[in-house]
Amino acid sequence: MKTYRYRGLTSGGAEVEGVVEAFNEKDAVTKARENCRIITEVSPVSAGKMDEGMNRDIGVLLSGGRIEPKELSVLCSQLAIELKAGLPLVRSLELTGENEEDKRVKRMLKEVAEDVHSGVSLADSFESRGSFLPRTFIETVRAGESSGKLDECFEHLKVYYEDSAAVSSKVRGALIYPVMLIAVAVVVVAIIMIKAVPVFEKSFASLGNELPGVTKFLISSSHFFQKYYLVIIAIIAIIAIGLRVFGKTDKGKHIFGTIALLFPGIGLVNKMNACCQFASTMNIMLSAGLPLTEATRITGAVIDNVMIKDDINKAVDGVIEGKRLGDGLRESKWLASMLVEMTAVGEETGNMTDTLEVVNDYYKKEVAASVTTALGIMEPCITVVMALLVVFILLSVYLPLFTMYGTV
Numbered sequence: 001m002k003t004y005r006y007r008g009l010t011s012g013g014a015e016v017e018g019v020v021e022a023f024n025e026k027d028a029v030t031k032a033r034e035n036c037r038i039i040t041e042v043s044p045v046s047a048g049k050m051d052e053g054m055n056r057d058i059g060v061l062l063s064g065g066r067i068e069p070k071e072l073s074v075l076c077s078q079l080a081i082e083l084k085a086g087l088p089l090v091r092s093l094e095l096t097g098e099n100e101e102d103k104r105v106k107r108m109l110k111e112v113a114e115d116v117h118s119g120v121s122l123a124d125s126f127e128s129r130g131s132f133l134p135r136t137f138i139e140t141v142r143a144g145e146s147s148g149k150l151d152e153c154f155e156h157l158k159v160y161y162e163d164s165a166a167v168s169s170k171v172r173g174a175l176i177y178p179v180m181l182i183a184v185a186v187v188v189v190a191i192i193m194i195k196a197v198p199v200f201e202k203s204f205a206s207l208g209n210e211l212p213g214v215t216k217f218l219i220s221s222s223h224f225f226q227k228y229y230l231v232i233i234a235i236i237a238i239i240a241i242g243l244r245v246f247g248k249t250d251k252g253k254h255i256f257g258t259i260a261l262l263f264p265g266i267g268l269v270n271k272m273n274a275c276c277q278f279a280s281t282m283n284i285m286l287s288a289g290l291p292l293t294e295a296t297r298i299t300g301a302v303i304d305n306v307m308i309k310d311d312i313n314k315a316v317d318g319v320i321e322g323k324r325l326g327d328g329l330r331e332s333k334w335l336a337s338m339l340v341e342m343t344a345v346g347e348e349t350g351n352m353t354d355t356l357e358v359v360n361d362y363y364k365k366e367v368a369a370s371v372t373t374a375l376g377i378m379e380p381c382i383t384v385v386m387a388l389l390v391v392f393i394l395l396s397v398y399l400p401l402f403t404m405y406g407t408v
Contacts, residue, residue, distance in 0.1 A: 004028035005043055008036035067132045069168060071102065073161035076137075080154035089150070090117045104132065121145060136160070136281055139298055143288035153288050160284045164277075167364060170371050171273055175266075178378045185386050192393060194229070197222035204400050211400055218396035257306040261334055265374035272363055272370040274308045275339045279360035282343075286353050293319050308334045324348075339363070 006028065007017040016036045022028035028042050075096065082092035090113050097109030108129045115125035123142035126133055137157060144153030201219050204211055211219070225232070246252040261267045281302045285295035293316060300312035315328025326344025329335055339359060346355030 003044070004032075005041075006032040006036075006039060007041040008032060009038040009040065010036050067102075067105070067134075069161040069164040071105070072134075072137065073158050073165060075100075075105065076154045076158040076161060080151050080158055083151035083154065089122065122150070135298055135301055136284060139290060139294070140284060140288040143285075143290050147289050156284050156287050160280055163280055163360070163364065167273060167276055167367050170368055171269055173371060177375065178382055181382050181386070185382075185389065189389065190225070193222045193225040198226070200397055212396075214392070215396045215400055218393065253306040257308075260305060261307060265377035268370045269367065269374050270305060271334065271336065272366045274303055274305050274334070275336050276360060276363035276367055277303055278308075278312070278335070278339060279356045279363055283353055283356040283360055286356070292325060292347075292352075296325060305334075308332070311335060336363075 003019055003021055004025065005017065005019050007015065010016055018032070018035060020028050020031040022031055025042055025044075029039050032039050032042065078096045078099065079092055082095060083089065087095070093109050093113035093116065097106050097113065100106040100109060108126075111129045112122070112125045115129070116122055121142075122145055123138055126141060127138050130138075140153050140157055141150070144150040147153075197218060201222070204215065204219075247256050260270045263270075278299055281299040282295055285298055286292070290298070296312060296316045296319065300309050300316060303309045303312060311329070311332035311334060314331065315325055318328035319325050324344065324347060326340065326347050329340040329343060332340070342355055342359045343352070346352030349355070
């Protein structure tokens with residue numbers, strides 16, 4: 001809950017002020033009216049927000065403030081089973097919390113159970129207590145409450161987060177191998193430059209011959225690394241931090257978002273992943289009973305790439321103006337044409353959920369295929385670069401020896 005300060009007038013006209021704890025401003029006004037007849041001002045107390053933030057479990061900070069899709073899938077699965085078995089909602093929340101290992105989730109479920117028992121809606125409580133919960137979860141639960149089909153909504157969410165976890169795992173898998181290769185190459189080169197080359201330099205000096213240019217370059221590079229390695233590490237750290245900070249700006253998000261979609265191999269993975277995210281999120285939102293506009297807006301918020309996110313938000317604005325969603329999506333230069341056309345067909349036939357389910361299954365397979373393609377592009381490139389590096393080092397070491405043998 002948040003803390004709100006209020007000012008108002010009693011029935012006798014006297015001014016009063018105080019503080020109340022509430023989920024939102026509307027709830028704060030309702031509680032404040034118990035003490036005064038007319039409310040003149042309601043505002044959140046920043047200290048209350050700070051206290052609330054200090055009470056968050058350290059796990060939220062360590063996880064970047066997010067909860068993993070796999071963990072959400074297990075949570076939704078347990079709630080769906082318990083509700084289908086006929087357990088009351090409050091007892092289902094308590095029972096799920098008792099079996100939860102994550103301390104922040106355990107505490108959240110306990111607090112949510114108390115809120116629901118006191119009359120607060122489940123979605124409002126999740127929104128207030130679970131800052132790490134994604135918007136898709138909150139809005140689907142809200143729709144499930146409105147329709148009286150919470151068990152079905154939790155079942156849909158279980159499948160949705162299972163699929164999200166599987167797709168995320170495949171995308172991460174596309175990056176692990178090349179990143180490991182690059183990391184190993186950097187370590188090996190650093191060891192050669194700092195440890196091995198000085199040994200070779202002493203041997204070359206004892207020969208007394210003029211060294212080839214490539215060997216001189218290797219030795220000079222070694223001297224540079226030995227003398228300025230701390231400076232090099234500091235520069236790399238500064239560049240990395242600078243790029244991270246710049247990436248959080250609006251301009252940075254758009255630049256990096258464009259690069260992510262155009263980069264050979266990885267760009268295809270990102271496009272297929274975005275299409276899969278769109279189809280699966282739209283499907284779960286519409287299945288929960290949300291209107292098309294709200295479902296599309298939430299879907300846009302879920303998409304990772306800002307370029308595709310902007311295109312979806314423009315399509316939502318078009319729907320508000322009376323246009324078809326399919327027409328708005330056709331203006332996107334990033335979304336796959338098949339996704340756009342199938343969405344348009346589903347919109348025209350009034351059977352978008354079934355259409356999106358088929359599209360989602362298709363793009364889950366496409367993500368796996370694009371990951372294979374990306375690896376097929378990156379592995380040879382990395383291998384060639386490493387081979388050139390090895391050839392350069394070998395030439396630098398052996399050319400002086402060949403020169404010595406030629407002069408004997």
